[in-house]
Amino acid sequence: MTNSNNQNGTSYKLTKKDFNQINRRSLFAYQLGWNYERMQASGYLYTILPQLRKIYGDGTPELKEMMKTHTQFFNTSNFFNTIIMGIDIAMEEKEKVKAKDSVQGLKVGLMGPFAAIGDSIFASLIPTIFGALAANMAINGNPIGAFIWLAAQIAVMVFRWKQLEFAYKEGVSLVTTMQHRLENLTNAATLLGVFMVGALVATMIKVKFAWMPHIGKLTIDVQNNIDMILPKLLPLGIVLAIYWLLGRNKMSSTKAIFIVLVVSIILSALGIIGKA
Numbered sequence: 001m002t003n004s005n006n007q008n009g010t011s012y013k014l015t016k017k018d019f020n021q022i023n024r025r026s027l028f029a030y031q032l033g034w035n036y037e038r039m040q041a042s043g044y045l046y047t048i049l050p051q052l053r054k055i056y057g058d059g060t061p062e063l064k065e066m067m068k069t070h071t072q073f074f075n076t077s078n079f080f081n082t083i084i085m086g087i088d089i090a091m092e093e094k095e096k097v098k099a100k101d102s103v104q105g106l107k108v109g110l111m112g113p114f115a116a117i118g119d120s121i122f123a124s125l126i127p128t129i130f131g132a133l134a135a136n137m138a139i140n141g142n143p144i145g146a147f148i149w150l151a152a153q154i155a156v157m158v159f160r161w162k163q164l165e166f167a168y169k170e171g172v173s174l175v176t177t178m179q180h181r182l183e184n185l186t187n188a189a190t191l192l193g194v195f196m197v198g199a200l201v202a203t204m205i206k207v208k209f210a211w212m213p214h215i216g217k218l219t220i221d222v223q224n225n226i227d228m229i230l231p232k233l234l235p236l237g238i239v240l241a242i243y244w245l246l247g248r249n250k251m252s253s254t255k256a257i258f259i260v261l262v263v264s265i266i267l268s269a270l271g272i273i274g275k276a
Contacts, residue, residue, distance in 0.1 A: 011055075011093060011094070011096075012054045012055050012093065013093065014051060014089060014093065014168065018050070018051050018054075019164055019165045019168070021050060021051075022047055022048060022051065022082065022085060022089075022164055023082065023160070023161050023164055025046060025047040026047050026078075026081060026082050026085070026160070026164075027157070027160065027161075029043065029046060029047070030043040030044075030046075030047055030078060030081065031043055031078065032046075033046060037073075038071065038072065038073045038074065039073060039074065039075035040074050040075050040076070040081070041070065041071050041072060041073055041074045042071065044070055044074050044081070044085070045067060045070040045071055047081075047085065048070070048085055048088070048089060049067075051089055052066055052067065052070075052092070055089075055092055055093055055096065056096065056097070062096060062097040065097055065100065066092065066097060066100065066103075069100055069103065069104055072104065074107055074111060075111060075115065076110070076111035076112075076114045076115045076118070077114050077115045077116075077117065077118020077119050077122065077123070078118070079118040079119075079121075079122040079123070079156065079159075079160060080114040080115075080117065080118040080163075081114075082160065082163055082164040082167065083110075083114065083163050083164070083166075083167040084106065084107060084110050084111065084114065084167075085164060085167070086163070086164045086165065086166070086167025086168035086169075086170075087106060087110075087167050087168070087170075087171055088103050088106060088107065089168055090167075090168045090169075090171040091103055091106070091171065094171075122156055126152060126156065128197070128200065130148060130149050130152040131149065132199075132200055132203070132204060133145060133148060133149075134146055134148055134149040135204070136203070136204075201232065201235050201236055201239050202231075202232045202235065202236075205232075205235035205238060205239065206235075206275055206276040207234055207235060207238065207264075207273055207274070207275065207276055208223045208234060208273065208274055208275070208276040209222040209223040209226065209234060209272065209273060209274075210223075210268075210271055210272065210273055210274030211271060211272045211273075234273070238260075242256055242260065245259065
């Protein structure tokens, strides 16, 4: 059914119902059309298509042109995609098809930085911090860790739901406001992620040298001597060895896990390493 607002030449303004529809599609269907040629392009178009139909009208040349525009290559973080959509819709709502080049430039310019920030914070940092916290508490028999993890995921979902309407209201000014902060935010998230990986190496890899060679009546405590040089040196060495393995040709994470299991079993059976 053709939108009557566009037939009369008036502009369509998004409503709360529209925002909810975009958010639902973004959360549950955005990645369903992912492919190696254009990645998230079809998901992007599907997410905002009902609103494009209301802005341009069904079957209009303008709608067809903008649909083609939105099927061009696009790939960014799932956690920030609706910020781009919000700004995009605000521009198209105001300028319609005249905003075509600006919208395309906006998507190309923001998808890279938002991919780095979103993946660093929401796909790596937050799961690492709260996952480690929940796992530690679970190991100690404390069920609260599971609820902490659940609360963190709900908070992320709420953030994703709220950002669309905020980006729509702020429009293009949001880009100029955030532009100078994107690089600093990315660097800070990367640094914090590296810090957390270092902390996890020391706390989650619980292995030590069990080998205690005897020289005459003297028993050498290898682990104690290493701790005097650098505590947790063995876990660090294991992590560095795995990183080295993953950098080799034809080495997959599955192969690396299998190698670690086999080597661990052999060294444990020989009494060289043990659980810390």
